[in-house]
Every structure is written in structure tokens, then in C-alpha cells.
Amino acid sequence: MVSAPCCEKMGLKRGPWTAEEDMTLVAHIEQHGHSNWRVLPKQAGLLRCGKSCRLRWINYLRPDIKRGNFTSEEEEAIIQLHAMLGNRWSTIAARLPGRTDNEIKNVWHTQLKKRLQSSSKSSGQAAPKRKANKPAVAASTLEDPTSDPVSAEQSLAMSPEQSLSTSSATDYSMASSLENTGSSSSEEFQIDDSFWSETLAMSVNSSGSGMETSDTFGADSASPSSSNNEMDFWVTLFMQAGDMHSLSQI
DNA sequence: AAAGATTGCAACCGCGGGGGT
DNA sequence: CACCCCCGCGGTTGCAATCTT
Known part of the structure; x- marks a missing residue:
């Protein structure tokens, strides 16, 4: 199946998240959870696609995220x-x-x-x-891992x-x-x-x-x-x- | 001090799978 | 059984920050 075009390209915001957007998303998820990412941004009043919200939450806003350098x-x-x-x-x-x-x-x-x-x-x-x-x-140009035979x-x-x-x-x-x-x-x-x-x-x-x-x-x-x-x-x-x-x- | 090069991170895109109807 | 929708994953890109010359 061909997935729906992301963000529907219609008036939805892209790019870096603002602090307000973060707060809105966190507040909404804390209150209602995230059972349906597709409708979540509409319910929360965010001009983002569900995919973007999900990514932001999972990669950045989740409370159990451990930030900082890797040990x-x-x-x-x-x-x-x-x-x-x-x-x-x-x-x-x-x-x-x-x-x-x-x-x-x-x-x-x-x-x-x-x-x-x-x-x-x-x-x-x-x-x-x-x-x-x-x-x-030179090493960094070996983007393709398979291209390094050594x-x-x-x-x-x-x-x-x-x-x-x-x-x-x-x-x-x-x-x-x-x-x-x-x-x-x-x-x-x-x-x-x-x-x-x-x-x-x-x-x-x-x-x-x-x-x-x-x-x-x-x-x-x-x-x-x-x-x-x-x-x-x-x-x-x-x-x-x-x-x-x-x-x-x- | 400025310009260019490089790095690191956040975010986006497209695809495939799973589940519901 | 077939179709559709949604979610999650992996690859890739864009850009600000940092470093080198």
C-alpha cells in the first residue's frame, strides 16, 4: 500500500519545533495519550502532521529520554x-x-x-x-559501508x-x-x-x-x-x- | 577576525507490515 | 479475501554549531 503523503503538504508546518509546540504536544499527550497520531495534531491544535508529532515525542519529548553523551x-x-x-x-x-x-x-x-x-x-x-x-x-567518503573492503x-x-x-x-x-x-x-x-x-x-x-x-x-x-x-x-x-x-x- | 570545512543532531521521506473492516 | 489506514522503521537531508586555516 502506498502510504498517505506525509503532512498532506497542505498548510502544515515543517522544520524545527518551537517551545510552544513542544509544550502543546506534551500537554496534550499527558492528558489524552497518543492513541492515534493522525488525529492528535488536530485535537491538540498543532499545525503538524501526526508523523512529525510522533517523531518529536519519541525522539525528544518523551519523559524517559536520557539525554547527554553516550557512556x-x-x-x-x-x-x-x-x-x-x-x-x-x-x-x-x-x-x-x-x-x-x-x-x-x-x-x-x-x-x-x-x-x-x-x-x-x-x-x-x-x-x-x-x-x-x-x-x-577519505574514510568519511566511504559512505557506503559495503564499499570498504578492508x-x-x-x-x-x-x-x-x-x-x-x-x-x-x-x-x-x-x-x-x-x-x-x-x-x-x-x-x-x-x-x-x-x-x-x-x-x-x-x-x-x-x-x-x-x-x-x-x-x-x-x-x-x-x-x-x-x-x-x-x-x-x-x-x-x-x-x-x-x-x-x-x-x-x- | 573571517571564511571555509566539517561535524552532529533534529527532522523528513518513503516503504513495508500489521490490524481492522 | 482484499482493501485501506495507520504505525514504525531505516535511510537521508538540512542546518546550526564548531573547528581549522
């Missing part, structure tokens, strides 16, 4: 989760309480990706804070994404995602019974082995949302699968 733990978590999940920003965001997918996406594209690229090229050299010099500029991190990052997005839910082959983790000769990694038993066992008694994994998994499992649990399950599973293969390499 090194959070950055590490993003890197690891991205390696396992690819560009599934919303899933990654779900593992980082208070952080939005947009924010994580921005951090990834502006900082972490470059850091990984520079560290892969010259391990030990810190990435420049700002004003990239020529080498960094970066191991990139290939690690992309492969799971590709395998996840192209394989059906019942296709458990993890193809090239595991090439870097020990099974280099095998084109395709088949998950056998031992994998499942090991992984499931780990997920049951995992305690403090990974940053957000164990505690939020437990927290989320208290939630009634089964789909959320399902997603957590897969996230945990992929992360642990990665850990297992990393460990088996040692």
Missing part, C-alpha cells in the same frame, strides 16, 4: 549489538533504556563507524574528535544484517556472519542441536556476562508483551551465539 558502556553496547543485528536501530535502542533509535543511528554514523574504521586501519591511533584530516576525510568490523556488521533481512524466520543459516568468528572455511553455518542446547542453557543461567543483556532481559521478561520477549530472545540468542563463537576462537 563508553553504551557505545560498546551499540558496537556489539550492531555487529550482531546490523542496522536494526529500534532493536538496538530497545536494549539501551532512554536512548532512541534516531539517536543511536546518529551516534553510529557520526562517531562509532568512524572510530571502527580508523581503528581497523591504524590500531592505536585515536579517532580525531573533530575536523577530520585527510585520511579521515574493514573487518564493517563486514562483521553488515553480514548479520544481510543474513537477517534476507533469510526467513525459519532459515537459521548464519552465512557469512560467522566467517570472522572461527568457521572461516564454511560458507554457511548450520545451527545444530548442540548450539541450541548450549545457547538456551546460557540464556537461562546467564548472569552478568554482558552489558545490558542479562538484566534488561530479565526486566523485559516481566513485561506482558510477548513480542517484546520474542525480540529479546533473538537478540540475546544472536549475541550469545556471537560470544560463543568468539570464545571458541580463543
